[in-house]
Amino acid sequence: MFARTIPARSQQYLFSLITGLAMGVGFILSGSVARAQANLFKFDFEDAPGTATASDTSLGGASVSLSLKNGANTATDYHGAIGSGVSGQINGRRALDFSSTTGYGTGAAGPNAIATSAALGFGTVTSFIVTEWIKPTALPAAAALDGRLFVLGPNALTTDVNAPDTIGMKIQAPNQINFHINNGNPTATAIFPANLPLNQWLFIAFVYDGTNVLIYQGSETSAATLISTTAAPGLTCNLGTTSTLCIGNRGTRVRPFAGFMDDVRFYTNSGSASFVENIRQEAVGGAPAVTGIYPDGSLLQQATNKFVFTANSPSGIWGPGKNITNITMVLNGVDVSSQLVLVTNGTPANISASFNGLQKDQTNNVSITVRDASGLIGTATVVFDTFSPTYFTWEAEEFDHDSGQFIDAPLYTSYQTNGSYNGFDSVEAVDTHKGAASGAAQASDYRAGSLDATRTQTPAVTDTQRQKFLDAIAAGDASLVDHVVGFWSSAEWQNYTRTFPAGKYNVYGRLSCGASATLTFSQVTSGQGTTTQTTTNLGTFSFTGTSFSTYQWIPLRDGVGNLASVNLAGVSTMRG
Numbered sequence: 001m002f003a004r005t006i007p008a009r010s011q012q013y014l015f016s017l018i019t020g021l022a023m024g025v026g027f028i029l030s031g032s033v034a035r036a037q038a039n040l041f042k043f044d045f046e047d048a049p050g051t052a053t054a055s056d057t058s059l060g061g062a063s064v065s066l067s068l069k070n071g072a073n074t075a076t077d078y079h080g081a082i083g084s085g086v087s088g089q090i091n092g093r094r095a096l097d098f099s100s101t102t103g104y105g106t107g108a109a110g111p112n113a114i115a116t117s118a119a120l121g122f123g124t125v126t127s128f129i130v131t132e133w134i135k136p137t138a139l140p141a142a143a144a145l146d147g148r149l150f151v152l153g154p155n156a157l158t159t160d161v162n163a164p165d166t167i168g169m170k171i172q173a174p175n176q177i178n179f180h181i182n183n184g185n186p187t188a189t190a191i192f193p194a195n196l197p198l199n200q201w202l203f204i205a206f207v208y209d210g211t212n213v214l215i216y217q218g219s220e221t222s223a224a225t226l227i228s229t230t231a232a233p234g235l236t237c238n239l240g241t242t243s244t245l246c247i248g249n250r251g252t253r254v255r256p257f258a259g260f261m262d263d264v265r266f267y268t269n270s271g272s273a274s275f276v277e278n279i280r281q282e283a284v285g286g287a288p289a290v291t292g293i294y295p296d297g298s299l300l301q302q303a304t305n306k307f308v309f310t311a312n313s314p315s316g317i318w319g320p321g322k323n324i325t326n327i328t329m330v331l332n333g334v335d336v337s338s339q340l341v342l343v344t345n346g347t348p349a350n351i352s353a354s355f356n357g358l359q360k361d362q363t364n365n366v367s368i369t370v371r372d373a374s375g376l377i378g379t380a381t382v383v384f385d386t387f388s389p390t391y392f393t394w395e396a397e398e399f400d401h402d403s404g405q406f407i408d409a410p411l412y413t414s415y416q417t418n419g420s421y422n423g424f425d426s427v428e429a430v431d432t433h434k435g436a437a438s439g440a441a442q443a444s445d446y447r448a449g450s451l452d453a454t455r456t457q458t459p460a461v462t463d464t465q466r467q468k469f470l471d472a473i474a475a476g477d478a479s480l481v482d483h484v485v486g487f488w489s490s491a492e493w494q495n496y497t498r499t500f501p502a503g504k505y506n507v508y509g510r511l512s513c514g515a516s517a518t519l520t521f522s523q524v525t526s527g528q529g530t531t532t533q534t535t536t537n538l539g540t541f542s543f544t545g546t547s548f549s550t551y552q553w554i555p556l557r558d559g560v561g562n563l564a565s566v567n568l569a570g571v572s573t574m575r576g
Helices: 273-284 467-474
Strands: 002-007 015-018 038-043 052-054 065-069 112-117 128-136 148-153 167-173 176-181 188-191 202-208 212-219 225-231 243-247 259-268 289-294 307-312 324-331 341-344 350-355 363-372 377-385 393-395 493-513 516-526 534-544 547-555 566-575
Touching (some): 128 148, 128 273, 167 202, 176 202, 188 225, 188 547, 212 273, 259 273, 273 289, 289 363, 307 324, 307 363, 493 534, 534 547, 534 566
Parallel strands (some): 015 393, 015 493
Antiparallel strands (some): 002 015, 002 393, 002 493, 038 259, 052 065, 112 243, 128 202, 148 167, 167 176, 176 188, 202 212, 212 225, 289 307, 324 363, 341 350, 363 377, 493 547, 516 534, 516 566
């Protein structure tokens, strides 16, 4: 992670330090070659009544019948009522109804939709897409035995996640869904800022392109949005000539999901964000979508004063698109809809919108609501910052090494080289001070000292992408991920020596914590590289957080709460 410094008025450098009170993200770019997607199966649960449900073969997928069983393994009709499915109030769709699950998260047996069939023997799979709509009616405790959403593997009735040649999704916590390929435990995870909503449809897409796991989230009213990218190169699953599929449970029926499920699909080969969004739109029946958003928050430091998006009512199997009748935009809690510039793109069903009032050097939260002539609503929410990518930045894990040595403009690499801090050691009480022993849980630390809790910890983590990581990966460093200084304890510090362009700076840290934290930022005024150092306090980063995986830009403030102005020129050592 990094912290950054925005020059105070006269300068145009951003000094970015990502500090590891919490963790930071890895930046992964897919290198796979696009191939056409082929639907292998689709279940829409429209064939009520009955104690089995057949796949929908209209997309060319396999013909498979899922047996519907209760916790005692007795055939039971779990088709939902008319209107229980996605957008059921509009189209009358049904869903798979496991809302009767009791003892959720306790390991008690519950309902399952299961099939073991040669039609599921898809052989070796190297890339795929799983999509599923879920509507939880209950949530498990944080440490519960949580419900499975989708499990596909060659292990017959023992099929479950975290097993060879299996693909699966499960609820891990009230605000977390895990995604598994083979023995990945998990291969990827999606942590939501709040608990999954009860009694609301949530669209989940699990995409593996042969290099990365990409997780998308959407709803009946909001477009599918990429929420997580995790490196997982070269994974394969051999589904053999016969495999087992479980929806809403695992083979032994003791991990039931509580709620409704609908439109479950599996495709071979990867797909783009637009392909995923098309799947979502097919289920919701043409609700308007908000697309083409920029800044979109997919990268940090998207500096611009202009925000743009498109409101579109799509045509499809439900008929032609409808006219867009209302567009609302709320920026940081203020309705700015009257300041939007709207342009009709040939038809009132497709309108481009722009807002030219973004302020620089701040984090922004935008909520958009679009309504069409039939009353359907589409929404989108995006969080992004407008700091400049040209500001002076450094990574928290790039602290001094070997008694005060430093690298100006270092490379960020997945391997050790003299131009990178990767693997370099630091000297206690000279370059760093650990404080109380903590951490040492990961062998993938960026700096020396992994698995040693008495050393400064620099674990690999996940935060929003940055262009420097994407550029390095595109240049051939395919294994590159981000790291942070993590597992902090009281009085811990690291020294950062750089050659700074002369100027006055404001400093921002990219930080996270589980509750509240205050980090002192100072300048070493003498003794750099020795055990006898003096410092001058420059200010503090003070903030409140809710999760170690949720990062914020936090400004350095002086003793009276104003933005601190830091005067730097030439070689200086910062301490944070």
